[in-house]
Amino acid sequence: AQTVTQSQPEMSVQEAETVTLSCTYDTSESDYYLFWYKQPPSRQMILVIRQEAYKQQNATENRFSVNFQKAAKSFSLKISDSQLGDAAMYFCASEGADYGGSQGNLIFGKGTKLSVKP
Amino acid sequence: DAGITQSPRHKVTETGTPVTLRCHQTENHRYMYWYRQDPGHGLRLIHYSYGVKDTDKGEVSDGYSVSRSKTEDFLLTLESATSSQTSVYFCAIKQGELSKTQYFGPGTRLLVL
Numbered sequence: 088a089q090t091v092t093q094s095q096p097e098m099s100v101q102e103a104e105t106v107t108l109s110c111t112y113d114t115s116e117s118d119y120y121l122f123w124y125k126q127p128p129s130r131q132m133i134l135v136i137r138q139e140a141y142k143q144q145n146a147t148e149n150r151f152s153v154n155f156q157k158a159a160k161s162f163s164l165k166i167s168d169s170q171l172g173d174a175a176m177y178f179c180a181s182e183g184a185d186y187g188g189s190q191g192n193l194i195f196g197k198g199t200k201l202s203v204k205p
Numbered sequence: 206d207a208g209i210t211q212s213p214r215h216k217v218t219e220t221g222t223p224v225t226l227r228c229h230q231t232e233n234h235r236y237m238y239w240y241r242q243d244p245g246h247g248l249r250l251i252h253y254s255y256g257v258k259d260t261d262k263g264e265v266s267d268g269y270s271v272s273r274s275k276t277e278d279f280l281l282t283l284e285s286a287t288s289s290q291t292s293v294y295f296c297a298i299k300q301g302e303l304s305k306t307q308y309f310g311p312g313t314r315l316l317v318l
Contacts, residue, residue, distance in 0.1 A: 195247035
């Protein structure tokens with residue numbers, strides 16, 4: 088079965104500093120999508136960034152960027168200039184193929200809880 | 206905001222009672238999903254739909270059924286709720302046939318006593 092592994096249950100960063108959250112995944116697909124979602128205390132799941140596997144260039148969205156290593160099946164999230172509002176659970180997800188193939192459900196990691204210290 | 210609402214937002218029920226959760230979307234998306242979120246498990250797929258009356262099972266479908274009689278509504282039913290179904294339930298839509306990106310509703314917190 089496809090798996091997504093987030094090896095850091097908790098991380099902490101000082102405000103204005105940079106932090107990197109790790110994610111590895113397992114897939115037999117050659118073309119797929121990867122995602123990072125943020126879940127603040129409100130519980131809302133918010134899309135942070137996505138990466139298409141066939142694209143060599145790492146995705147960026149303002150202070151958020153990824154380091155996508157396709158051969159290593161690694162997809163880390165870098166948050167620059169951390170802000171208090173970045174404190175949340177972060178989930179890595181890959182497009183699943185186990186259920187429905189092209190229906191595109193997501194396989195999630197267990198999450199990393201990020202704390203931001205003022 | 207992908208125009209997704211869930212109802213109810215919170216529910217407490219007793220073991221053995223039926224429960225129906227509703228997901229409503231306003232943007233005519235074809236694909237809809239139900240996930241559950243439990244501590245230590247992330248989100249796991251329960252069922253999904255790829256059109257009106259077209260549904261299929263996900264990873265953790267036992268004890269759940271779904272229905273989609275209209276494009277905008279996707280219902281999740283617990284036929285006879287058990288304490289193991291205490292969880293937070295999220296509905297999601299996939300935006301477009303090719304986008305692969307899912308957007309989530311606000312979630313429903315269900316407590317089965």
